[in-house]
Amino acid sequence: MEKNKCIFLDRDGTINVYKGLISRPEDLELEKNAAEAIKMINESEYLCIVVSNQPVVAKNLCSLxxxxxxxxxxxxxxEEKGAYLDDIFVCPHHPDKGYPGENTEFKIRCNCRKPDIGMIEMARQKYNIDLSKSYIIGDSTIDIQTGINCNMKTILVKTGLGGSDKIYRVCPDYIANNLYEAVNLILGDKPKWNY
Incomplete structure (x- = not known):
């Protein structure tokens, strides 16, 4: 059986405007042209799956x-703009304990929190994905390190954190101004620059 290809997307700062930890639905606002970018993926041979660290749950800012x-x-x-996600995987955990008001049930070390590959592995198994033919797009060095850990091509977008977190010393395969440009790099002509 032929394996699927996937474009994995980070959520905050990549698809939606970065506002720190989002704990209410009304705070979520799409990045400009993000829906158009996802629609392009929908019309391609790639799956479109979100993999997102969401420590808001562990920090008790919202429930699961x-x-x-x-x-x-x-x-x-x-959907209002004609785009859809094939799936969303989240990691609600956070490894650092001992903070007032935290949700201790989710304050654990896990293998799903990026840059660990648990979420990618779950998606790979569920959808029969060939990671070597897949991409990850995100706004942090954590996303890039995740892609490296999974042997995927990586694209850093300049929206959101734009790589300013500097948690990992990594070099993405490509850099794009935003999600729309990143998807065009993958689906359009072969990428014209390398970093």
Whole structure:
């Protein structure tokens, strides 16, 4: 059976405007042309799957149910513009314990929090994905390190953090101004520059 190809997307700062930790659906706002970019993926041979660290749950800023309501709003905003996500995987955990008001159930070390590859692995198995023919697009060095850990091509977008987190010393395969440009790099002519 032929394997699928996927464009994995980070959520905050890549698809929606970066506002720190989003804990209410009404705070989610799409990046300019993000829906158009996802629609292009939908019309291509690639799956479009979100993989997102969401420590808002571990930090007790919202419940797991509220987190899925935020993701439902993301789906709704995209659907209004004719785009859709094939799936959304989230990591609600955070490894650092000992903060007032934290949700201790989710304050654990896990293998799903990027740059660990748990979410990608779940998606790979569920959708029979060939990671060597797949991409990850994100706004942080964590996203780029995740792609490197999975042997995928990586694209850093300049929206959101734009790589300013500098948590990992990594070099993406490509850099794009935004998600729309990143998707065009993949689906249009072969990328014309390398970093």
């Amino acid at each position: 149910e509220e987190l899925w309501r935020i993701n439902d709003r993301l789906r709704k905003l995209l």
